[in-house]
Amino acid sequence: MVHMCTIVPISMTVGANRIVPTVAIPYPLGNPALEPADEKELRRKLVKKALEALATEVHGQTVFKD
Amino acid sequence: MRLEVGNIFIKDVQFGAATEVKSGVLYVNKDELAKIAGSDDRIKSVEVFLARPGESVRIIPVKDVVEPRVKVEGPGGVFPGFMTGVDQVGSGKTHVLKGAAVVTTGKIVGFQEGIIDMSGTGAEYTPFSATQNVVVKVEPIDSLKQHEHEVVVRLAGFRAANYLGQAGKDVKPDEVQAYETKPLLEQVAEFPKLPKVVYVYMLQTQGLLHNTYYYGVNVSEIVPTFMYPTEVMDGAIVSGNCVSACDKNPTYVHENSPVIADLYAQHGKTINFLGCVITNENVTLMDKERSSSQTAKLVHFLGADAAIISEEGFGNPDADLVMNCNKIENLGIKTVLITDEYAGQDGVSQSLADSTPLGNACVTAGNANQVVTLPKMDTVIGYPEVANVIAGGWNGSLKADGSIVTEIQVITGATNELGFHTLTAKTV
Numbered sequence: 001m002v003h004m005c006t007i008v009p010i011s012m013t014v015g016a017n018r019i020v021p022t023v024a025i026p027y028p029l030g031n032p033a034l035e036p037a038d039e040k041e042l043r044r045k046l047v048k049k050a051l052e053a054l055a056t057e058v059h060g061q062t063v064f065k066d
Numbered sequence: 067m068r069l070e071v072g073n074i075f076i077k078d079v080q081f082g083a084a085t086e087v088k089s090g091v092l093y094v095n096k097d098e099l100a101k102i103a104g105s106d107d108r109i110k111s112v113e114v115f116l117a118r119p120g121e122s123v124r125i126i127p128v129k130d131v132v133e134p135r136v137k138v139e140g141p142g143g144v145f146p147g148f149m150t151g152v153d154q155v156g157s158g159k160t161h162v163l164k165g166a167a168v169v170t171t172g173k174i175v176g177f178q179e180g181i182i183d184m185s186g187t188g189a190e191y192t193p194f195s196a197t198q199n200v201v202v203k204v205e206p207i208d209s210l211k212q213h214e215h216e217v218v219v220r221l222a223g224f225r226a227a228n229y230l231g232q233a234g235k236d237v238k239p240d241e242v243q244a245y246e247t248k249p250l251l252e253q254v255a256e257f258p259k260l261p262k263v264v265y266v267y268m269l270q271t272q273g274l275l276h277n278t279y280y281y282g283v284n285v286s287e288i289v290p291t292f293m294y295p296t297e298v299m300d301g302a303i304v305s306g307n308c309v310s311a312c313d314k315n316p317t318y319v320h321e322n323s324p325v326i327a328d329l330y331a332q333h334g335k336t337i338n339f340l341g342c343v344i345t346n347e348n349v350t351l352m353d354k355e356r357s358s359s360q361t362a363k364l365v366h367f368l369g370a371d372a373a374i375i376s377e378e379g380f381g382n383p384d385a386d387l388v389m390n391c392n393k394i395e396n397l398g399i400k401t402v403l404i405t406d407e408y409a410g411q412d413g414v415s416q417s418l419a420d421s422t423p424l425g426n427a428c429v430t431a432g433n434a435n436q437v438v439t440l441p442k443m444d445t446v447i448g449y450p451e452v453a454n455v456i457a458g459g460w461n462g463s464l465k466a467d468g469s470i471v472t473e474i475q476v477i478t479g480a481t482n483e484l485g486f487h488t489l490t491a492k493t494v
Contacts, residue, residue: 007351007385010420025349025382026273 002050004028008063018053019063022046067157068246069296072138072239076165079116079198085230087237092166092230094200103202103226108218110205115447117169117184117199122444124188125201127179127452128478129170129216130305131194131316132223134163134231137300144231145224145301147282155300161234164241167197167318168230170223171448172204175215176275179456180311180478181440181470188440188470191480193487194318201447202226213274220306223317245296245330247341254369257338264340264370265295265329266361266390270307270314270378271346277306278315278378280344286353290345290361292368295326303344310457312434312480313406315378319479319486325376325404328485340368345390347383358389365394372400377483380408380434384419395424406431406481411473431482432489434458434475442468 003016006028011019022028029043053064075090082093096114104112117123135144140158143150169182182194189195204222206215247253254262269278271286278285280293280303293302303320326342333339345361348354365373373394377387384405391401403425407417413433446468453464458475465471474480479487 006349007354007382007420009351009388010382010385013420021351023350 002053004046004050012061015061017058017061018056019061020046020050020053021063021065067294067296068244069157069299070159070242070244071299072159072161073164073241073243074161074234074237075240076163076198079118079166079200081116085233087163087233092163092198092233094230099200099202099226099229102229103204103222105225106218106221108207108210108214109222110207112222113203115201115203117201117447119184119196119198121184123184124443124446124450125169125171125182125199126446126448126450127171127174127456128182128311129172129175129179129219129308130223131318131478132168132170132227133318133321134166134168134227134234135301135321136161136228136231136235138235142300144228145304147279148221148304149224149228152281155302156294156297160300161231161237161239163230163234165198166230167194167199168223168227169194169199169201170204170219171201172219173206174449174452174456175212175219177455177457178275178307178309178311179452180308181453181476182478183440183443186441186443187438188477191438191474191477193479193482200226200230203447216275216306220304224304245299247294247296247339250340250368253338253340257334260334260336260338261371262340262369263329263337264365264368264373265325265342266365266373266375266394267293267342267344268375268377268383268386268390269303269344269346270383272349272379272382275307276309279304279306285344285346286348288346290343290357290364292364293342293344295330295339295342298323298326308478310379310434310475311478312458312475313379313431313483315482315484316478319482319484322486324485325374329374340370347379347386349382354386354389358386358393361390362393362397365399366397370399372402374402374404376404380406381419388420388422388425391425392422401425402427402429404429404431404483404485406483407433408435409433411435411437429485430490431485431487432480434473434481436474437471438474440470440472
């Protein structure tokens with residue numbers, strides 16, 4: 001499982017093993033300040049990172065930073 | 067900084083030909099108040115109602131509650147940054163219409179906002195069933211955008227409160243209380259043997275319709291800063307939010323912060339109260355990390371032995387609370403946390419979204435998910451149907467007979483995290 005979450009410490013507290021940090025609480029997978037095309041690119045990057053995290057063997061809680 | 071607060075006790079509110087205070091009764095010129103509150107091109111109409119303790123009256127949806135005050139001596143005016151320039155407030159003399167309140171209502175802005183019942187079960191869950199309420203119902207022009215709607219109603223409430231506050235300017239207060247905090251080095255020297263306490267005052271700033279303001283500045287934009295406790299008594303902090311109304315601080319609660327009152331009550335006796343650090347609760351991790359680091363730095367720099375930390379709201383602000391606690395405790399400073407709980411309707415779920423072993427002294431203002439039935443009221447000021455959409459209610463909360471089954475989350479001030487109301491909970 002991968003937990004995509006803005007507030008990483010909460011992910012840690014609830015015990016997620018694979019954590020992908022996201023943008024902000026009201027828009028974890030978006031950013032209204034960006035143009036639509038750039039926002040789509042941002043979203044694609046985050047989802048790709050989550051898929052890579054899912055395919056990665058972990059030993060204990062791991063945060064997948066940039 | 068020294069402020070004298072003169073309380074003029076208001077025992078009743080009535081409509082009258084002139085707005086004035088006579089023998090503890092606040093008389094309100096309805097038309098003049100409506101005109102002043104409504105003096106904004108973005109407002110279509112303003113209606114004024116009275117709601118007194120014990121009456122069969124429901125106010126829904128409630129946006130803010132504001133206490134009428136007026137500056138009598140000293141610089142600045144009440145609600146700096148919005149109503150009265152931005153001079154430094156918190157010194158001199160201020161008169162308060164103690165017992166009176168302005169309550170703003172009108173068409174719902176979003177899914178937020180609260181309920182005040184003046185009698186019955188609901189009245190027990192809100193502190194504002196005990197105030198003499200002047201209800202200002204504000205309707206915006208049709209083309210107004212949601213975010214502007216919030217600010218328009220907020221400002222109308224401040225105009226109404228300042229208008230009523232003026233009625234107390236030349237009235238002799240029934241009671242005068244003085245509060246003083248000295249510049250830091252003098253304050254530390256005044257009570258050298260007492261433990262030094264700083265109050266970390268967390269303010270709701272989760273974005274549009276969720277903000278709080280300090281001298282007119284959106285607190286989401288500040289880095290944590292020092293505030294003299296008396297500043298709030300002149301309206302330096304105002305509310306721009308009421309989503310899940312149970313644990314949001316209406317402007318009235320900032321004006322009357324019980325945490326500050328209690329710390330002052332112990333000032334010079336058991337503690338040396340150095341002042342407040344105000345901080346925010348923003349929506350990105352970087353903001354939370356920055357603000358909690360700066361808060362801890364400032365508390366440490368002030369030389370605190372202990373800090374009281376109050377939260378506003380729940381959910382992700384629990385992470386801010388925990389970060390503030392961890393970072394301050396890790397500097398060797400003791401903390402006490404004040405929060406409320408979202409433990410589920412049965413009360414057995416995890417209460418907060420985050421946790422820390424260092425948070426070993428915590429006060430709770432109750433479980434916001436507790437379900438209650440609010441009986442039908444004879445008069446409803448506002449829009450009862452929003453009980454089905456505001457946070458804490460659900461589709462079907464409003465029954466055909468006019469009663470409302472809902473979580474206490476919808477009741478303004480029910481689990482107030484400054485301890486403004488009576489609810490609490492014990493660990494079993």
